[in-house]
Amino acid sequence: xxxxxxxxxxxxxxxxxxxxxxxxxxxxxxxxxxxxxxxxxxxxxxxxxxxxxxxxxxxxxxxxxxxxxxxxxxxxxxxxxxxxxxxxxxxxxxxxxxxxxxxxxxxxxxxxxxxxxxxxxxxxxxxxxxxxxxxxxxxxxxxxxxxxxxxxxxxxxxxxxxxxxxxxxxxxxxxxxxxxxxxxxxxxxxxxxxxxxxxxxxxxxxxxxxxxxxxxxxxxxxxxxxxxxxxxxxxxxxxxxxxxxxxxxxxxxxxxxxxxxxxxxxxxxxxxxxxxxxxxxxxxxxxxxxxxxxxxxxxxxxxxxxxxxxxxx
Amino acid sequence: xxxxxxxxxxxxxxxxxxxxxxxxxxxxxxxxxxxxxxxxxxxxxxxxxxxxxxxxxxxxxxxxxxxxxxxxxxxxxxxxxxxxxxxxxxxxxxxxxxxxxxxxxxxxxxxxxxxxxxxxxxxxxxxxxxxxxxxxxxxxxxxxxxxxxxxxxxxxxxxxxxxxxxxxxxxxxxxxxxxxxxxxxxxxxxxxxxxxxxxxxxxxxxxxxxxxxxxxxxxxxxxxxxxxxxxxxxxxxxxxxxxxxxxxxxxx
Amino acid sequence: xxxxxxxxxxxxxxxxxxxxxxxxxxxxxxxxxxxxxxxxxxxxxxxxxxxxxxxxxxxxxxxxxxxxxxxxxxxxxxxxxxxxxxxxxxxxxxxxxxxxxxxxxxxxxxxxxxxxxxxxxxxxxxxxxxxxxxxxxxxxxxxxxxxxxxxxxxxxxxxxxxxxxxxxxxxxxxxxxxxxxxxxxxxxxxxxxxxxxxxxxxxxxxxxxxxxxxxxxxxxxxxxxxxxxxxxxxxxxxxxxxxxxxxxxxxxxxxxxxxxxxxxxxxxxxxxxxxxxxxxxxxx
Numbered sequence: 139x140x141x142x143x144x145x146x147x148x149x150x151x152x153x154x155x156x157x158x159x160x161x162x163x164x165x166x167x168x169x170x171x172x173x174x175x176x177x178x179x180x181x182x183x184x185x186x187x188x189x190x191x192x193x194x195x196x197x198x199x200x201x202x203x204x205x206x207x208x209x210x211x212x213x214x215x216x217x218x219x220x221x222x223x224x225x226x227x228x229x230x231x232x233x234x235x236x237x238x239x240x241x242x243x244x245x246x247x248x249x250x251x252x253x254x255x256x257x258x259x260x261x262x263x264x265x266x267x268x269x270x271x272x273x274x275x276x277x278x279x280x281x282x283x284x285x286x287x288x289x290x291x292x293x294x295x296x297x298x299x300x301x302x303x304x305x306x307x308x309x310x311x312x313x314x315x316x317x318x319x320x321x322x323x324x325x326x327x328x329x330x331x332x333x334x335x336x337x338x339x340x341x342x343x344x345x346x347x348x349x350x351x352x353x354x355x356x357x358x359x360x361x362x363x364x365x366x367x368x369x370x371x372x373x374x375x376x377x378x379x380x381x382x383x384x385x386x387x388x389x390x391x392x393x394x395x396x397x398x399x400x401x402x403x404x405x406x407x408x409x410x411x412x413x414x415x416x417x418x419x420x421x422x423x424x425x426x427x428x429x430x431x432x433x434x435x436x437x438x439x440x441x442x443x444x445x446x447x448x449x450x451x
Numbered sequence: 452x453x454x455x456x457x458x459x460x461x462x463x464x465x466x467x468x469x470x471x472x473x474x475x476x477x478x479x480x481x482x483x484x485x486x487x488x489x490x491x492x493x494x495x496x497x498x499x500x501x502x503x504x505x506x507x508x509x510x511x512x513x514x515x516x517x518x519x520x521x522x523x524x525x526x527x528x529x530x531x532x533x534x535x536x537x538x539x540x541x542x543x544x545x546x547x548x549x550x551x552x553x554x555x556x557x558x559x560x561x562x563x564x565x566x567x568x569x570x571x572x573x574x575x576x577x578x579x580x581x582x583x584x585x586x587x588x589x590x591x592x593x594x595x596x597x598x599x600x601x602x603x604x605x606x607x608x609x610x611x612x613x614x615x616x617x618x619x620x621x622x623x624x625x626x627x628x629x630x631x632x633x634x635x636x637x638x639x640x641x642x643x644x645x646x647x648x649x650x651x652x653x654x655x656x657x658x659x660x661x662x663x664x665x666x667x668x669x670x671x672x673x674x675x676x677x678x679x680x681x682x683x684x685x686x687x688x689x690x691x692x693x694x695x696x697x698x699x700x701x702x703x
Numbered sequence: 704x705x706x707x708x709x710x711x712x713x714x715x716x717x718x719x720x721x722x723x724x725x726x727x728x729x730x731x732x733x734x735x736x737x738x739x740x741x742x743x744x745x746x747x748x749x750x751x752x753x754x755x756x757x758x759x760x761x762x763x764x765x766x767x768x769x770x771x772x773x774x775x776x777x778x779x780x781x782x783x784x785x786x787x788x789x790x791x792x793x794x795x796x797x798x799x800x801x802x803x804x805x806x807x808x809x810x811x812x813x814x815x816x817x818x819x820x821x822x823x824x825x826x827x828x829x830x831x832x833x834x835x836x837x838x839x840x841x842x843x844x845x846x847x848x849x850x851x852x853x854x855x856x857x858x859x860x861x862x863x864x865x866x867x868x869x870x871x872x873x874x875x876x877x878x879x880x881x882x883x884x885x886x887x888x889x890x891x892x893x894x895x896x897x898x899x900x901x902x903x904x905x906x907x908x909x910x911x912x913x914x915x916x917x918x919x920x921x922x923x924x925x926x927x928x929x930x931x932x933x934x935x936x937x938x939x940x941x942x943x944x945x946x947x948x949x950x951x952x953x954x955x956x957x958x959x960x961x962x963x964x965x966x967x968x969x970x971x972x973x974x975x976x977x978x979x980x981x982x983x984x985x986x987x
Contacts, residue, residue: 189604192794195839239977246738246793247980250932254972257925318562318576321546325554328543335503335537336558336612337529352923361765380801387798423805430799431785 147312151305155298163293167365170297172402173304174361179385180311186383187392188315189347190327191241194379195256198236201374203229203359205263208276208369213253218282221373225351226358232259233352236331237345252269256379263371275370279363300361307354308398314350315394323347324392327369367379381422388429390436399437455514456481456650464497464674471497473675475511475583479620484651486661488685489671490695496538498671499624504652505536507664516619527529528566530559530567532619536609542597549593552580552610555615579668582624583611587641603634610638614645621645623653627660639663662686670694708837710954716843717852718950720913723905724931725858725925725942727898733892733937734870736791738945740800741781743924744807745774749906750915751815754822763825763907770907771900778899779892787891802950804920812917822910846908853901854943861939870894926953929972944983 143367154173155202158166185191200445204227209417210221240251263322270276281290282299314320322343325333330340367432372378381404412418433440459477463470472494479485487495500506502513504525520528522593543551553570556579557563570576584590587607592600596642606626613621626642627635639660645651655661661668668685670677674693678685685691728742752773753766760766765865781803789795828842861867869890872883905923906915913919930949934941952971975982 191762192797194797239973243976243980247976249793249797250928251973251976252742253928253974254932254969256968258969258973261969265962267962310567313569314566316571317566318557318560318570318573319564321550321554321570322557322563324546324550325543328545331505331525332537332541332543332612333554334525335505335529335535336555337526337534337616338558338563338674339526377922380798383794383799384801387794417809419805419812420809423802423807423809424471426802426805427785429800430789430795430802434795 149292151301154301154304158294158297163439166293166297168406170293170300171365171409174302174358174365175382175385175401176398176422177304177307177361178355178358178382179389180307180394181351181358182382183385183391183394183397184311184315184323184347184351184354185387186329187394187397188320189323189343189344190348191346191348192245192249192383193240193252193351194383195240195252195254196351196355196382197374197376197378198252198256198259199229199233199355200359200362200378200382201259201263201369201371202232203356204363204369204373205270205276207360207363208279209269211279211282212276216280216283219282222360226356228354229359230349230353233349233355237348237352241341241344241348253376253379256374258375260371260374260376263374269372273371275368276380277368279367279369281364281367296365298420300365303357303361303420307357308395311354311394319346327392384429386436387401387434388425388436390438390440390442393436393438393442396436396438440443454481454586455479456483456516457652458512459498460512460514460515462501462508462513464494464501464506465509472501473673475674476676477669479650479652481619481650482628482648484664485653486665486668487652487654487671488581488656488658488668488691492673493671494674495671496624497674499535499622499654501653511628515629516627529616529618532616533622534616534618535622536603536613536624536626538624540602540605540609542605542608542612544598545596547594548584548589548600548608549580551597552570552583552593552611553577555612556580556583559616566634568618572637579615583615587611600607603630606630606634606638610620610641614649617646618649618653620650623651625654626655627657635660638701707836709839711842711951712837712839712847712957714951714954715947716912716950717851717954718906718946719846720909720923721926721930721950722850722854722928722943722946724903725934725946726854726939727901728927729931729934729936729938729942730870731895731898732931734894736793737782737786737789738793738796738800738894739781739786739895740797740896741803741807741923741960742898742902742927743922744804745778745902746906746909746923747811747915747920748777748807749774749903750822750910750919751811751906752903753907753910754820754915756816757823763823766822767904767907769904774903775896775900779896782892782895786987787888804924808917808920811920819914820914821914822907824911827962838913842911846912849908853904857939866890926968929968932972932974932982935979935982938982938984941982941984954958 148169157169163168182193182196185193185196203225206225207221210224215221236255240248240255243251246413264273266272281296284290288295290299322333322338326340333340359373361389362373385400385404386397388403390396408418411421455478457477457479459475460470462475464472475498487498489495497506501508504520504523506590507522512519515528515531515533518531520531543554553576557570557576560576562573581590584593589604589607592604600608610626623642627638630638635657642651642664654662662682665682667679667681669679670685670691677690677694678688722743724746726740732738749770752770755761755771773897785799786796789799824842827865828845831840832844861871926949930942930945933948934945949968952967953964956967
């Protein structure tokens, strides 16, 4: 790895760890939310940026984890480790099932079927009052109980809990995308036929990528549920799936860190702008349009190609 | 049956009502260099797709090294030692030359499923990739994205990818397509230097290249085998000239 | 028995709305490779604009004409200046048109407020007709009639005219059609405009019984997508059959098991995609 990247890799966790000392609880909370959605965006990048699978239903894995947190912690146990296993188990199981159905399609059909499957789940959540609370969702989710005398209802404590997982996810995924499996995914994105003729079982790679992406999205979904204490069908819906896709494209698909950045920006803007005006949806729409028209490679993508161009000279 | 490298038997391929390949027979000895020639639309590329596994035959059987592979998917044929190049350059365009070759090198290695270690930590992969690049004189271009390489270099990379795994049977789909005469000569030389134990089946439009490289030649016409023989036999056969140039001018 | 007939009737009228929306959506994607999610916005705008015109002039006909005119202009601007650049780049189209959907939806919220509204029916259709033992609102009959008329018109146009043949050819093979020297850019703009017009028309005529409210754009878009996917992209027949299926399914599901309507709809879409990945009448 190059020096600036190493410096960033070591420096960022330190900066993030020190941040709460300088910020108010409101801002600590905001950064927590940014990290949660950064995890979500990075998980989609695995699919979209690295494997070339544009999923418009990624919120399904996010949402099912959030709902599991709600159901388990409200009705069974609030022990964090058990909830974690249940939530991740749910998102892995769901993506394992959906993957079987979706992976055989490509391009726009993949887009459509992932949309359909996620909407299916959304429809179930929306109308199943007795189990999932219907369109009211599940309110009143308490912060996790880790079995230690620390209250995670405190913004700063919860921040550090999320930070630990955030650093873990970034670390693991950074190695993952550089691993033999990870570069194979890039190969698949570039040319499936070539990969097949070289000897790779392309379907299996895509399937595993789908499940892994679902698992990581589950981590994000879990913390999202804990963070606001509430889960609703919107956590499974098309609007969220489209938003996380925007985060990936804005930051730069296929760069891993780019999508994390994109997520941070969108979350930040959403919070700041919503506080000033009711017209956030309009502005968000304008961001979608602007990114596609002016920065389709995203922030990091454009940055990287500018670097490469100046290096070539 | 078992002494042959490849046996194509009674193979037919239909696309709806169109018979692209009709009752095809082909049999290759280990180490043989066989050229497939024929006018456009004769079915050469379709035949390649059938042998490589991209397409499944409508009927007939294909055996590779004594094993039936008729319906086997391409990635499994690769594992058995059957690889191919593509007529239209089919590389990983946005990846660097090194990454392209690494992907070829790790393709038949069990570490390809490894997720928690960077590929750079598997030194044997990097070494093999560097060796290959050195052999082909492309070592100093390792960090360049493949889409920025010259067309000639890209055609060479096509070859590198296919031979990286030391295949037993190599299918070359128009290896000199789009190359200048000088480049064609270079590629022809490279192919001649390939491991003599490697069986090579290639499609060529350039007759000079075809006859220079081949031991035997198979001529396809309208999806079926017109004739087959040594280079001299084919050069002397008036029917071959006919199918290319029409009945009036017979200039082989 | 009466119950079933009434349900079928209601389902058919809703199906006609879906058809108007889906026809444009399907042909636009099939011909131009443009997946335009803002089609839902055309519907929404059509309804809101129609509402405003009716409130000010009491003329349903004028409402239809104005709504269509305004939406067609918007649609053509969108296509010529924005969407054209992203032919076959579905990801960009999804994000771009999603953006437009949000912008138009929020602008509509700002202009017309958040309360659900219903368009008044034209007075000539305010009564009901009697068919034997069943009584149906005459407006619904009008909607079904209009829908069938449009369907017939489109089918004749596509099947019997030269331009229609060109469109069918274009859906089959765009490059070839271009190669034949046909002015594809003009053709595309016209087709896109017609699609937008149909969506706006659907908004206005749907207004009296479906109503218009924030979020209607996304709701109808999703249903439209379900229809297009089930029917097969680029197929007018598919859009028609798909709309009938979904319109009837939606109605029966709401009547028989209201807790599962959404599940039924998207379940049907997922099922079709799994068995026939290109839809019932699609290509590939």
